[in-house]
Amino acid sequence: MPLPVRAIVFDLGNVIVFHDNALLFRRLAERAGLSPQEATLRLTGPLWNQANRGQVDAEGLRQGVCNLLGVDIPDAEFFELWSSHFTPNPSLFPHLETLAGQVPLVLLSNTNVLHIAWLRPRLPVLERFRHLLLSYEVGLVKPERAFFEEALRRAGTRPEETLFFDDMREYVDAALALGMRAHVFTDTESWVEFMRREAPELTLG
Ligand SMILES: [Mg+2]
Incomplete structure (x- = not known):
């Protein structure tokens, strides 16, 4: 026993x-005017890991993602979009x-x-x-x-x-x-x- x-x-x-990460990447890609493949490639770098380790705060994460995608997504919109795959x-x-x-x-x-x-x-x-x-x-x-x-x-x-x-x-x-x-x-x-x-x-x- x-x-x-x-x-x-x-x-x-x-x-x-x-969580459907492919859906998240598709939505972010659409917002940034990129292909899903391109957005996925840009987003699967060190930022994700840094965010998981708490090395970037909420604003750092928003800015980091926006920089990688080449688009500025305002706070409130980003907050919803970033969790739209749950x-x-x-x-x-x-x-x-x-x-x-x-x-x-x-x-x-x-x-x-x-x-x-x-x-x-x-x-x-x-x-x-x-x-x-x-x-x-x-x-x-x-x-x-x-x-x-x-x-x-x-x-x-x-x-x-x-x-x-x-x-x-x-x-x-x-x-x-x-x-x-x-x-x-x-x-x-x-x-x-x-x-x-x-x-x-x-x-x-
Ligand atoms: Mg899990």
Whole structure:
């Protein structure tokens, strides 16, 4: 029998909220009068990583993206456009609500200040998490070991009693290497099956 689960760590993107990056790049391209290929090429440089590490603030990120695209997009318009590719995954929310009453939930996300500012009021379920570990606040990103260790420290649990879910195989492997019990998230239905097997002591929503 596996040890009882004492905390659960969740990724954000493509788990709690879906993000269609190709759509984002298409929309930014259209606004800048560029082809989607050209916009994608320009935007997949170091800026994304710098934003995830908190090395640029909200205004630095807006300016950086605008400079790369060769267009000036005003604040309010940029704020909406930059997050226009998100779709919540409400099928997971009742489960998160129910689990939050049983074990600490920790969010572990590679993200930037503007995406969280846009998402947080639209995802009240995030308020049920004990800790939101956001890469741009901590200055660490997945798959860095220290970022996972920080999640364990905040959860106050040992790796073998902590579950981790992420859509990225690379990040799941990093968690497994640390001794966490980790699983690639694809959809809520198969996640529920995994939970029933791996953590039968917990009640789902
Ligand atoms: Mg993700």
